[in-house]
Amino acid sequence: MTSAGTTRWLPLLGIVLVLALPTLLMACESDRAASPDRSALIALYNLTSGPEWRHDTNWLRGVPLNQWHGVSTDDNGRVTTLSLTYNGLSGGVPPELSSLTNLRTLELDFNQLSGEIPPELGRLANLETLSLTYNGLSGVVPPELSSLTNLRTLALEHNRLSGGIPPELSGLANLRTLSLGVNELGGRIPPELGGLADLETLSLSGNQLRGGIPPELGSLANLETLVLGGDQFMGEIPPELGSLANLKTLVLEGNELGGEIPPELGNLASLETLFLGSDQLRGGIPPELGRLANLKVLRLNQNRLGGEIPPELGNLANLETLWLEGNELSGEIPPELGHLHRLGSLYLTGNQLGGEIPPELGNLASLTQLRLSDNELNGEIPPELGHLANLDTLYLSKNRLSGEIPPELGSLANLLYLSLDENELSGEIPLELGRLANLKALQLNQNRLSGCVSSSLQGQLNDYSDLGDLPFC
Numbered sequence: 001m002t003s004a005g006t007t008r009w010l011p012l013l014g015i016v017l018v019l020a021l022p023t024l025l026m027a028c029e030s031d032r033a034a035s036p037d038r039s040a041l042i043a044l045y046n047l048t049s050g051p052e053w054r055h056d057t058n059w060l061r062g063v064p065l066n067q068w069h070g071v072s073t074d075d076n077g078r079v080t081t082l083s084l085t086y087n088g089l090s091g092g093v094p095p096e097l098s099s100l101t102n103l104r105t106l107e108l109d110f111n112q113l114s115g116e117i118p119p120e121l122g123r124l125a126n127l128e129t130l131s132l133t134y135n136g137l138s139g140v141v142p143p144e145l146s147s148l149t150n151l152r153t154l155a156l157e158h159n160r161l162s163g164g165i166p167p168e169l170s171g172l173a174n175l176r177t178l179s180l181g182v183n184e185l186g187g188r189i190p191p192e193l194g195g196l197a198d199l200e201t202l203s204l205s206g207n208q209l210r211g212g213i214p215p216e217l218g219s220l221a222n223l224e225t226l227v228l229g230g231d232q233f234m235g236e237i238p239p240e241l242g243s244l245a246n247l248k249t250l251v252l253e254g255n256e257l258g259g260e261i262p263p264e265l266g267n268l269a270s271l272e273t274l275f276l277g278s279d280q281l282r283g284g285i286p287p288e289l290g291r292l293a294n295l296k297v298l299r300l301n302q303n304r305l306g307g308e309i310p311p312e313l314g315n316l317a318n319l320e321t322l323w324l325e326g327n328e329l330s331g332e333i334p335p336e337l338g339h340l341h342r343l344g345s346l347y348l349t350g351n352q353l354g355g356e357i358p359p360e361l362g363n364l365a366s367l368t369q370l371r372l373s374d375n376e377l378n379g380e381i382p383p384e385l386g387h388l389a390n391l392d393t394l395y396l397s398k399n400r401l402s403g404e405i406p407p408e409l410g411s412l413a414n415l416l417y418l419s420l421d422e423n424e425l426s427g428e429i430p431l432e433l434g435r436l437a438n439l440k441a442l443q444l445n446q447n448r449l450s451g452c453v454s455s456s457l458q459g460q461l462n463d464y465s466d467l468g469d470l471p472f473c
Contacts, residue, residue: 036099037065037079043096044082048089048113055087078102085109093132095120105129109155113137117156119144131155133179141180143168150174157181157203165204167192175199181227182206189228191216203227205251213252215240223247229275230254237276239264246270253277253299261300263288270294277301277323285324287312295319301347302326309353311336318342325349325371333372335360345369349395352376357396359384369393373419377401381420383408395419397443405449407432419443421466429453429470441465 044050045059053059057069066073072081079100085107092115093108100106103124113135121130122144128151137159145154146168154172157179164187165180172178175196185207193202194216200223209231217226218240224247233255241250242264248271257279265274266288272295281303289298290312296319305327313322314336320343329351337346338360344367353375361370362384368391377399385394386408392415401423409418410432418439425447433442434454442453442461445468452473 037073037077037102040094040096040099041065041068041071041079041082043094047094048091048111052090053084053088074102076102081105081107083107084111087111089113091115093118093121093137097121098123100124101126103127104150107131108135110134115139117142117145117161121145122147124148125150127151129153129155132159134158136160138162140164141166141169141185145169146171148172153177153179155179157183159183161185164188165190165193165209169193170195172196173198177201179203180207184208186210188212189214189217193217194219196220198222200246201225205229205231205254207231209233211235213238213241213257217241218243220244221246224270225249227251228255233257235259237262237265237281241265242267244268248294249273251275253279255279257281259283261286261289261305265289266291268292272318273297275299277303279303281305283307285310285313285329289313290315292316293318297321299323300327304328306330308332309334309337309348313337314339316340320344320366323347325351327351329353331355333358333361333377337361338363340364342366345371347371348375349373350375354378356380357382357385357401361385362387364388365390367391368414371395372399374398379403381406381409381425385409386411388412390414392416392438397421397423399423401425403427405430405433409433410435412436413438415439417441420447421468422446425449427451433457442467444468444470 050056055069058067065071065079070084071079074080080102089111093113095118098120104126109131116139117137119142127148133155140163141161143166151172152174161183165185167190170192176198181203188211189209191214194214199220205227212235213233215238218238223244229251236259237257239262242262247268253275260283261281263286266286271292277299284307285305287310290310295316301323308331309329311334314334319340325347332355333353335358338358343364349371356379357377359382362382367388373395380403381401383406391412397419404427405425407430410430415436416438421443428451429449431454434456439457440462441464443466445466452471453467455472458472
C-alpha cells in the first residue's frame with residue numbers, strides 16, 4: 001500500500017523538481033558569483049578588528065550578504081555598496097576588496113584605519129564613490145586610482161597621506177568631487193587637474209602644498225567649491241579664477257599669496273563665500289567686489305591691504321560677515337556700510353581708519369559684533385549705536401574718540417562686551433549702563449571719565465574688566 005502510494009506521487013515530484021531546477025541553478029550561480037565577495041568581506045572583518053566594531057549584524061553568518069550590516073547587493077548577490085562609516089574599524093584596508101568588482105560605493109569614513117591605501121582598489125572598474133575620510137591612512141595617493149573611470153567622488157581628507165597629488169587623477173573624466181584636504185601632501189597642484197571638466201568640488205586645504213595656484217583651474221567651468229586654504233601657496237591669485245561662473249565658495253586664506261586681489265573676482269556672480277585672509281595681499285580692495293550680489297561672507301583680514309574701504313561694498317545686500325581687520329586700510333568708514341541689513345559681524349580692528357564713526361551703522365539691525373578698535377577714529381560715539389538690539393560685542397578701544405559715553409548704549413540689552421578704553425572720552429558714566437544686565441566685561445580705563453559705575457554691574461563683571469580709577473556707586 002505504501003509502495004503503491006509512493007509510486008503514485010513520483011511523477012508529481014519529478015514535475016516539481018523540473019520546475020524548481022532553474023531557480024536552484026540560479027541560486028547556486030549567485031552563490032558562486034558572491035563567493036569572492038564574501039571572502040573579501042571576511043578579510044575586511046578580520047583585518048579591521050571586526051568583533052570590536054560598533055555594528056556587525058549578521059557578519060560572518062550564513063545569510064545573504066545584503067543582510068550584513070552596511071552591505072547592499074544587486075539581484076545577483078554581488079556587493080554594490082559597502083558603507084561602514086563611524087563603525088570602529090581599526091587596522092589596514094585589505095587589498096582583497098578589489099574582488100568586489102560590482103562595487104559602486106565604498107565608504108569607510110570616521111574610523112581608525114591605518115596603513116596605506118591599497119593600489120589594488122584601482123581595479124574596481126564600477127566604483128563611483130571612494131570615501132575614506134577621517135582615518136589615519138598614510139603613504140601616497142595611489143596613481144592606480146586613475147583607472148577608476150566611473151569615479152564621481154574621491155574623498156581622502158583628514159588622513160596622513162604624503163607625497164604629491166598624482167597628475168594621473170586628471171584622467172578621471174567623470175569626477176565631481178576631489179577632496180584631499182588636511183593631509184601631509186606636498187609639491188605643487190598638477191595643472192592637469194584643470195582638465196576635470198565635470199569637477200564641482202576641489203578641496204586641498206591643510207596640506208603642505210606650495211608653488212603657485214595653476215591658472216588652469218580657471219577652466220573648471222562646473223566648479224562650485226574651491227578650497228585651497230592653509231597651505232604654502234605663493235605668487236598671485238590667478239585672474240583666471242574670475243571665469244568660474246558657478247563658483248559659490250572660494251577659500252585661499254592662510255597661505256603666502258601676494259600681489260593684488262584680481263578685480264576679475266568681481267565676475268563671480270554665484271559666489272557666496274570669499275576667504276582671502278591671512279595671506280600677504282597688497283594693494284586696494286577692488287570695488288568690483290561690490291558686484292557680488294550673492295556674497296554672504298567676505299574675509300580679507302590679516303593682509304597688507306591699503307587704501308580706502310570701497311563704498312561699493314555697501315551694495316552687498318546679502319552680506320552677513322565682513323572681516324577687514326589687520327590691514328593698512330585708511331580713510332573713513334563708508335556710511336554705505338549701513339545698508340548691509342543682514343550683516344552680523346563687522347571687523348575693522350587694527351587698521352589706520354580715521355574720521356568719525358558713521359551713525360548709519362546704527363541701521364545694522366542684524367549686527368551682533370562691531371569691532372573698530374586700534375584705529376585713528378575720532379569724534380563722538382554715535383548715539384545711534386544704541387539701536388543695535390542684537391549687539392553682543394562693541395569694541396571701540398585704542399582710538400581718539402572724545403565726548404561723553406552716549407546713554408543710549410544702555411539700551412543694548414544683549415551686550416556682553418563693551419570696550420571703550422584708551423580713548424579721550426570725558427564726562428560722567430551714564431547711569432543707563434547699569435541696565436546692561438548681560439554685560440560681562442567693561443573696559444573704561446585710560447580715558448578722562450569721571451563719576452562712578454552703577455553698582456548693579458558690580459557682581460556680574462569678570463576679571464577682564466578694567467574701570468581705571470572709577471568706583472562703583
